[in-house]
Amino acid sequence: MPLDPGYLILMMLVIFLLTGMPIAFVLGVTAMVMILLDPNVMPQIMGMVPFGGANNYLLVAALLFMVAGEVMNQGRIAERLINFASSLVGHIRGGLAHVNILTSLFFSEISGTATSDAAAIGSVMIPQMKKRGYSVAFAAAVTATSATMAIIVPPSLNLILYAYVSDTSIAQLFAAGIVPGFVVCFALMFTAYVISVRQGYPIEGKFVFKNMIDTGREAIIPITLPILILGGILGGIFTPTEAGAVAALWAIILATLYYRSLTFRALLDTLRIAGKRSAMLMFIVATSTLLGWYLTNKGIPQDIAQGILGISDNYWVVLLAINIFFLLAGTIVHGTPAILMLVPIFLPLADQLGIDRVHFGLIVTINLGIGQQTPPVASVVLVTCSIARISIGAIIPSLAWFLLAMLVVLALINVFPALSLWLPSIIL
Numbered sequence: 001m002p003l004d005p006g007y008l009i010l011m012m013l014v015i016f017l018l019t020g021m022p023i024a025f026v027l028g029v030t031a032m033v034m035i036l037l038d039p040n041v042m043p044q045i046m047g048m049v050p051f052g053g054a055n056n057y058l059l060v061a062a063l064l065f066m067v068a069g070e071v072m073n074q075g076r077i078a079e080r081l082i083n084f085a086s087s088l089v090g091h092i093r094g095g096l097a098h099v100n101i102l103t104s105l106f107f108s109e110i111s112g113t114a115t116s117d118a119a120a121i122g123s124v125m126i127p128q129m130k131k132r133g134y135s136v137a138f139a140a141a142v143t144a145t146s147a148t149m150a151i152i153v154p155p156s157l158n159l160i161l162y163a164y165v166s167d168t169s170i171a172q173l174f175a176a177g178i179v180p181g182f183v184v185c186f187a188l189m190f191t192a193y194v195i196s197v198r199q200g201y202p203i204e205g206k207f208v209f210k211n212m213i214d215t216g217r218e219a220i221i222p223i224t225l226p227i228l229i230l231g232g233i234l235g236g237i238f239t240p241t242e243a244g245a246v247a248a249l250w251a252i253i254l255a256t257l258y259y260r261s262l263t264f265r266a267l268l269d270t271l272r273i274a275g276k277r278s279a280m281l282m283f284i285v286a287t288s289t290l291l292g293w294y295l296t297n298k299g300i301p302q303d304i305a306q307g308i309l310g311i312s313d314n315y316w317v318v319l320l321a322i323n324i325f326f327l328l329a330g331t332i333v334h335g336t337p338a339i340l341m342l343v344p345i346f347l348p349l350a351d352q353l354g355i356d357r358v359h360f361g362l363i364v365t366i367n368l369g370i371g372q373q374t375p376p377v378a379s380v381v382l383v384t385c386s387i388a389r390i391s392i393g394a395i396i397p398s399l400a401w402f403l404l405a406m407l408v409v410l411a412l413i414n415v416f417p418a419l420s421l422w423l424p425s426i427i428l
Helices: 005-018 023-037 045-054 057-074 078-089 095-111 114-131 136-151 157-166 170-199 209-234 240-258 264-297 300-311 315-332 335-353 357-371 379-388 392-415 418-427
Strands: none
Touching: 005 023, 005 264, 005 300, 023 045, 023 264, 023 335, 045 264, 057 095, 057 114, 057 157, 057 209, 057 240, 057 264, 078 095, 078 114, 078 209, 095 114, 095 136, 095 170, 095 209, 114 136, 114 379, 136 157, 136 170, 136 357, 136 379, 136 392, 157 170, 157 335, 157 357, 170 209, 170 357, 170 392, 170 418, 209 240, 240 264, 264 300, 264 335, 300 315, 300 335, 315 335, 315 357, 315 392, 335 357, 357 392, 357 418, 379 392, 392 418
């Protein structure tokens, strides 16, 4: 009896992932093997489909936002945002933890990726928190979980990719990510406050209005970047791709001409890094498109949907199953390939349940954001642990409380769709 294609694909994906093969090759090799073994599929498809998948104007927006985030990261813009955040929340118990979280919210609206956020904020905040008597594990956990806001609030790379695979409006997704992003920020700050009170972590001094004005004057120009991006897209002034171009240009002008924190040689190095990351993204897009084409051609997404509905036809049971699947997927696959590979499979099921595609995008994004904080992948946690010079095992006890807070937010987003759909309905 021949093995079902779906099971064969799953087996190959798991085996290749366990060998440590890069995710783009995992997806591409799996698709190529299945196509070559299938006599009903022309091999020429292996050249046509990947090119068509990567040849999409919308993806240029993702590449340009990556350039903007990398330039702002290397240009040490985060330090000005940290000073401003400190003037706002430093007087609260556990002040530096709140500064860390609030700065991540600010920087998330520039970087678009969690790893960039963690690297930029963590390299400054973790050493400072260690000096002020905070637990190293606590400092690393705060940095890792707060960096997750970068994939929720605009210009989230994950939301751009979700828009690409689901044919959903980027403007609506960006607007939908704002309120959940602030809810996550509040939940993390509340958790940090409770832990700080119990551990006796210090405050950073009294609130001084003049200090807030002075640091705000320094930070106002970097903060104009997300305002420019969101205002332009939501106001219909320019497309998301044009917004990416404006963001990249503005970031370069700020870092090289206004602040002069990035030399021409350093700018070239920064653009080279962004170029490499962009190439990796496009390679993953191309190979995941090929695998997605084969899955769709064989009707596997429909089979999975029917299999889940076979468990129960209750809306909440099916929605819980979808959440658990994406949460577990995020622990073993990075957000980018997970969205490109899994969203096309589950989107028909979401449509069948009557879940709004914008709302579903936030559900998927937050699940993957929580999942990527959990081993074995845990890419963001690995970044913060390398900065803090501790093992992943040491960070887990502190990390667990913040992940619990994010799971509460995830539950709220699922139960109350208005948290993600209210703002788009008002402004768009």
